[in-house]
Amino acid sequence: MSLAVGYASFDPQIVWDIRAPRLALTLLVGAGLAVAGVLLQAVFHNPLAAPSIIGVSASGAAGASIGAALGVSFNSLLLAGIGALVAGGGLALVRAVATRHGRTDATALLLGGVAVSFFALAIVLIATPFVDRAAGRSFSFWANGSFALATWSGVLAVLPYLLIGFAIAIALVRDLDPLSLGTPAAQAMGLPVGRMTGWALVAVVLLVAPAVTVVGVVSFVGLVVPHALRQLIGPQNTLLLPASALAGGVLVAAADLIARVVLAPVEIPVGAVTALVGAPVFLLLLRRMVRNRAVINR
Amino acid sequence: MTAVSVANLTLRTAGVTRVNAVNAEVPAGSVVAIVGANGSGKSSLLDLMAGMTEPTSGSITLGGQPLDSSSPRALARQRAWLGQTTPGAGDYPVREVIAWGRGKTNDDAASRPSVENLAASLGLSDLLDAPLRRLSGGERQRTHLARIWLQDAPVTFLDEPDASLDTQGRELLHRLIDERRARGHAIVIVTHDRDWAVATADHIWVMDHGVLTEQ
Numbered sequence: 001m002s003l004a005v006g007y008a009s010f011d012p013q014i015v016w017d018i019r020a021p022r023l024a025l026t027l028l029v030g031a032g033l034a035v036a037g038v039l040l041q042a043v044f045h046n047p048l049a050a051p052s053i054i055g056v057s058a059s060g061a062a063g064a065s066i067g068a069a070l071g072v073s074f075n076s077l078l079l080a081g082i083g084a085l086v087a088g089g090g091l092a093l094v095r096a097v098a099t100r101h102g103r104t105d106a107t108a109l110l111l112g113g114v115a116v117s118f119f120a121l122a123i124v125l126i127a128t129p130f131v132d133r134a135a136g137r138s139f140s141f142w143a144n145g146s147f148a149l150a151t152w153s154g155v156l157a158v159l160p161y162l163l164i165g166f167a168i169a170i171a172l173v174r175d176l177d178p179l180s181l182g183t184p185a186a187q188a189m190g191l192p193v194g195r196m197t198g199w200a201l202v203a204v205v206l207l208v209a210p211a212v213t214v215v216g217v218v219s220f221v222g223l224v225v226p227h228a229l230r231q232l233i234g235p236q237n238t239l240l241l242p243a244s245a246l247a248g249g250v251l252v253a254a255a256d257l258i259a260r261v262v263l264a265p266v267e268i269p270v271g272a273v274t275a276l277v278g279a280p281v282f283l284l285l286l287r288r289m290v291r292n293r294a295v296i297n298r
Numbered sequence: 299m300t301a302v303s304v305a306n307l308t309l310r311t312a313g314v315t316r317v318n319a320v321n322a323e324v325p326a327g328s329v330v331a332i333v334g335a336n337g338s339g340k341s342s343l344l345d346l347m348a349g350m351t352e353p354t355s356g357s358i359t360l361g362g363q364p365l366d367s368s369s370p371r372a373l374a375r376q377r378a379w380l381g382q383t384t385p386g387a388g389d390y391p392v393r394e395v396i397a398w399g400r401g402k403t404n405d406d407a408a409s410r411p412s413v414e415n416l417a418a419s420l421g422l423s424d425l426l427d428a429p430l431r432r433l434s435g436g437e438r439q440r441t442h443l444a445r446i447w448l449q450d451a452p453v454t455f456l457d458e459p460d461a462s463l464d465t466q467g468r469e470l471l472h473r474l475i476d477e478r479r480a481r482g483h484a485i486v487i488v489t490h491d492r493d494w495a496v497a498t499a500d501h502i503w504v505m506d507h508g509v510l511t512e513q
Contacts, residue, residue: 045385045386175401177390177394177398178387178398178401180386180387180388180389180390181384181385181386181387181395181398182384182385182386184350184379184381185380185381185384185442187350187370188348188350188370188374188378188379188380188381188446189370189374189398189399189401189445189446189449190370190371190373190374190375190401191370191371191401192369192370192371193370230389234389235389235390236390236394
């Protein structure tokens with residue numbers, strides 16, 4: 001009976017206009033976040049490095065809210081580009097603060113990310129009241145993420161950036177494993193570590209910030225997915241990267257489904273769902289690092 | 299033939315002169331041991347010669363060419379380097395870590411020893427599939443030695459490679475050093491093992507307060 005009712009209410013137009021772009025965005029955004037996490041963890045030799053933790057996501061939200069407050073259209077290539085620029089600036093700042101003589105301090109990277117995130121979210125708080133209210137982008141939208149406003153134009157706004165980001169990640173992936181030896185050893189073996197790190201960070205910004213301008217900050221995906229998969233399939237990045245892309249997409253799609261149905265008709269922010277899973281995983285990882293005294297300068 | 303030569307090599311960091319106007323040559327097919335007290339500038343000199351640190355002034359020639367650290371790949375064909383400690387890579391199996399040594403150097407694999415042969419020469423055959431983090435400090439060091447020997451560069455720079463090795467590990471290392479020397483490779487090694495240096499090295503350099511006092 002219920003099946004019959006469900007079938008009777010099936011409207012292809014709703015599926016095409018609302019459900020399909022929403023699903024496409026969850027898959028793309030999740031894949032981008034997870035691949036960004038793989039890249040960050042490889043270049044910083046740090047299992048805790050993830051886009052939302054080192055300030056990339058929040059900086060992207062700051063860029064998006066400033067752009068939107070200045071009247072740039074939502075779901076546009078331009079707003080996505082502004083988000084990427086501001087996120088690139090935020091990431092460059094965190095890296096500069098945490099790096100000395102080409103070596104990035106793990107603790108300073110995370111603390112720098114916290115400071116930049118707070119600063120960026122303060123900008124979002126200030127800019128949001130100037131954003132066209134009818135667009136439905138609140139502070140909660142930027143800070144906690146939501147796919148409720150997903151459209152095909154949103155998909156098209158992020159797709160070119162994501163494709164470039166994935167292409168860079170694929171070009172780098174074969175050489176990521178030896179980076180785990182730390183910068184001096186990897187460089188001595190012939191890897192252009194500085195150039196690789198630079199390109200990886202460009203990819204991270206392109207994989208994360210444009211998506212943030214469309215769906216807000218979806219936190220912890222870049223942390224949880226590579227970590228969980230490393231336990232299952234091993235540390236080799238050539239396998240980890242595509243597997244993370246797939247699993248990241250599926251995880252965000254599942255989180256979005258949970259966000260939609262668990263308190264229906266109220267929809268909870270998708271970032272809240274991913275944070276509820278991700279924050280405990282982060283604490284477990286942190287505990288392990290402290291136990292292994294792995295939070296060291298390299 | 300000269301494998302490495304340095305002229306007026308000086309390194310100053312944070313107002314301290316670590317290496318002071320060093321002039322020296324490493325002949326091809328020779329073992330040079332750098333000895334001296336802690337803080338005498340041994341490691342700084344080694345890192346400079348290997349292109350791991352930019353000198354404040356002076357020049358370095360490697361295989362007859364001025365050292366160019368702007369191309370890590372080209373440099374890795376000319377020299378291998380192993381620092382005092384190598385962090386990380388804990389989740390990767392020994393076999394894979396050793397194989398990285400082959401990665402970015404030359405492709406003439408025929409003359410190069412295999413991962414298995416090198417692992418056997420360093421007593422690692424039974425550990426090839428174990429993740430690095432399960433190994434003892436000495437076994438990890440042997441893994442990294444195998445990795446840089448696989449690089450098969452004409453000059454190898456080693457910074458106290460014997461520090462965490464037991465007697466057997468040292469013997470295996472010394473045997474590999476002799477083998478490489480016999481093939482015409484040069485080895486520059488910082489060590490506190492003066493007995494071994496006196497018995498084996500072709501040249502002993504004594505560092506004192508950044509100055510090369512004896513050759």
